[in-house]
Amino acid sequence: DSPQAAGSPYGDGFIATANGPRVHEFLHEMNQTVFAPRHRHIITVGETAGVTLEEAQRYTNLDSPELDMVFQFEHVSLDAGPGGKFDPQPLPVAALKANLARWQEGLAPVTDEAGVITAERGWNSSFWDNHDQPRAVSRFGDDDPAFRVNSAKTLASILHMHRGTPYIYQGEELGQTNTVFRGIEDYRDLESINYFHERLGLGDDAAKVLAGLAPVSRDNARTPVQWDDGECAGFTTGTPWIDVTPNYVEINAAAQVGASGSIFEHYRALV
Template structure:
């Protein structure tokens, strides 16, 4: 076997710029703010920063609606400031991965402005335009070309009244989908990607990249329960030309460049079998995928209908992905990102007595799997969900659209808000809690979204020199991955698959076996009864002080070296 790729030993840190650090007092995080906090990233020990979009954007979806791929939005700074950030990261040995959002653009992107200007414009076919349903009049209820349901509520089609045609948007109506069937679209995207790589960036995290290939017939999807819309996902998730498009992208953009580059494909709905194809190095598509299976286990039908997570379901999911990508491809490992509520509130226990232990337990569980771990900003501090008291506290277009649609359909507004509160994407987007001062040290102005009031106790300044802090435990986990070939590359074997609270597995390589035991509950258990081999094993890393050799306390997590 040759030298393993560098990212097998790496840890990625996601920066959501709007909420990371504000350098100019306007209440919105920016590139200057990121530069001010680089010591934090260096101290943590991360190898890569994944930067959520900083491109020019009307901000209908907080930057995931891009109006110019080769410009920095003034709210975040300038291209010169970006270059300075990139240089400073490289000086610290940290790579920078950009967020690539090319399933859709902003409706204010010049490409779409031209496409919309006339049915005969040369760029008309750069997007998905369709006439109303046969026999129906444009604007009439149900006249949309398909019955597909948008991820952000409502139909996926928006009527353009001057032309009498509809354009497709899988997300917000301000985010029209690009038509990748048109080779000119693909060439334009490839040219833009080469421009950023030539500037020095180290790769791309590719937003919903498995949606770029659509079934050109655009057939209706099966009806969704209780909805006037249908599920069109079979027509756009991992569509008929997706592998062709990614292989072409690799040839046109990455071939011949240094192997330091990283490509990560965010792929909702992707299966293990599909991921093996996408991440097989011999196929030259992407290095790893973000899959959503494990973050879909705690809701019923859709994200607004939460239910408790069953740990055995999580084991089955993680175990299937570990086994499926053991010999081909690679896993990405995450709890949190800009689209997910905070893991300590979702899967742990964010009450004061248990928050530190459950946050470090969840981190240990994740980081010791085979794959590349991702740390989302604030996760290393144990940041928790926010107490959104009213609808006015929310900013997320997905949450606001859902509330409006549900209330219009007759739902009780307070009940809808109660369902939104624990799962809204805004939970991930409250400002990073740097210290206990007003606005958590994030800004000298008024933050664009309120700081979580718990920042007085939970902040980076309070944890920086505390050896028992969530921050210190993340440092130790990252250092262990860097130092241990067994953590990086060892075989994975799941233990206790049917236990309701204890998550245990081994990692083994070249005669060394590490046993990982995580009690994902507040209930104590006898370690000597569950895993006798753990008794007397060497403690490599644990999250509790002076753990009992024969008993697991609540939220107890240990990495043990078997003798």
Template sequence: MSSPEQPRVPSTGAVLAREPGWWRSAVVYQIYPRSFADSNGDGIGDIPGITAKVDYLASLGVDVVWLSPVYASPQDDNGYDISDYEDIDPTFGSLADLDALIAALHARGMKLVMDLVVNHTSDEHAWFQESRDPASPKRDWYWWRAAREGSEPGAEWAEPTNWASFFSGSAWQLDERSGEYYLHLFSRKQPDLNWENPEVRQAVYAMMNRWVDRGVDGFRMDVINLISKQPGLADGEAAPGRRFAPAFERFANGPRLEEFLQEMNAAVGLDARHLLTVGEMPGSTIELARRVTDPANAELNMVFTFEHVGLDAQPGGTKWDLAPLHLPVLKQNLASWQEGLAGVGWNSLYWDNHDQPRAVSRFGDDSAEFRVVSAKTLATVQHLHQGTPYVYQGEELGMTNTQFVDISSYRDIESVNYHAEAMSLGLEAETVMRSLAARSRDNARTPVQWDDTSHAGFTQGIPWLPVNPNYVYVNAAAAVADEDSTFHHLRRLIALRHELPVVVEGRFALLLPDHEQLWAFTRTLGEQVLLVVANCSSLPATVPAGALPDVTGARLLLSTHPGAASAELAPWESRVHLVG
């Protein structure tokens, strides 16, 4: 394990020049390594597999690859439980393999962003193993607490607080060796670091500096707004009949969050070295995001917000409590973020990632008739808002949710734990499985579908997670060969961002906010107006007379239905016009 005192890794010459603000016009492609491409036949994706696909990424036109964790890990949460921040897990390859990937990307003008998971480590990290000794100097590197006053360790209700873990059950785990509990907001094998301790922060910054010196171009920061907890670690309010409370307000967006982010920025030179930084910040408000992304505050470039991916859940419920999604609510929510950050901060734009179900199944229509056009239209709407777009692997192919019908097929720890807890509470099995089918993170984690050969060309072995059976017609080889595919539509959208400043800098204005089918907006920069109109439904839609700017003489830049120009839009038809 590398220590904070080690000298920085000397530059290998792989560092790519970065201009100020380059990330504003960039498009990021997220890779979940375990499921991207397997080079050695063990059924698990790896870094050499990614390197072999770099030309594919270049042909799509993306500027940045964001790599989900490849660090040494026991893989309890598929790599988000890190046991060594400065080594590569043998499952994925070696440091030399990562250097080769960085070089291959940089040679093609693309950059690499690494996942930064520093709210917690693995319980097998050397730091945590040392901290288990109550006399260790690292005891305060984690959140250790005695049993609740008047309780014996291990007794029922003895946890220091009633906080619930995101992965079900208590957020506290008794360590028999030391007789105290440690905090884990996620798996019990993911103990939370104590960012109140300055030694923790300096160790993290030193590690980040060494990755930047190795050629990394930025960081996606996992649940970064959880690093500052509210003082006191007080109980939350549990729902009737529930032992544990979500208590999000007690451990998120604490009073020192922005102080820590500013300190990190200065210590690592995030702004000075023009690195891309995006913080995953569930529960962030527009006001907080505006402050965090205001360049004057020197914190982060952008944040991942979560409001729009919570609109199809029951109010006050969990992600598993499904509710219908109404288009006016979705588009007005995203418009509020556009307006709230305009002129000061910066938005991230995403539908999919490794924690979310597939967008075409969730927000679109994944039927054989409308899968392609709905995927194209969702991409059009996403990429033409103001902000930096994120494409998740397979999104460019219109990959869909899984088709698992039995809990034994699922691998995601969150899904497996939810199923066990829900069944123990007496929920109907059919309801539980319906929620898993719609929301499980495994939906995003099935292997990328490269072609129609065995296991979709992902591996020569047995894939760690079953391939979606629709790979025989939903795959990269077919999409690249078809000029009318989702792949080529997305490639054209990316090219528009690179070519037209109005796509990057244009002012956003939502039109027809209450329309149940149409999503329409403008982007304005000087005399140029970009008009986007999309029918986000599986039925035809008519544009109300006089509701949109006149497009007489305008250029039709992109359309899902070439040749269409009437006031009626076909199901999932989208058009992009440039006026001026």
């Protein structure tokens, strides 16, 4: 009976499955009973889709500790169009900068006139990529060969210079790009496959649906890691579950590790 989710004929179950009225009470109890006695061996990250800045402060405030950090997805939702995730729209740089700045400022510590920290307000995760997101250099940068390296380095610098715990997803440190999908048969992710057939059942044009899937499908992040320029990018001697991104001959670890000016060495220097 809940309202339909954007771009879907189904209801939005999120309101019934997350952020219950006693969530902070229960997390604080878990923190004090389970996490705090083992604080040197445990790090807690809350996957907090849809969380507000104010809620993030509550989840990670040291005055009533619950989690060490939140992992929120606001900045990777900015390019969703009227039809939802698979209706991606061009993302103005100003909008992305404003969103990142709002979270940086909202979770920044309280300081006195001398700049000394007097109180913490929370802690965030810093990320571009993960297993559910398309490749950052294709999404937020420019994966054209003329601009890919500088784009990837810029994104890496933002990732590590922002306040928060940086997360690097496999292949991100190489500047791996989105892959090439020739048709729905190239996809493996059920979200993408189900969406395709759902939209066709509603009368949408197949080419239009595929054009929306390609830049944002989760399968972009699930191609094999590109180790070298050999068969299957050195990932396996067998048949991978999903095809290797065709540009692995140029983009791979063997070509970048130890190579001055490479994306990998830029990440290494930042870390």
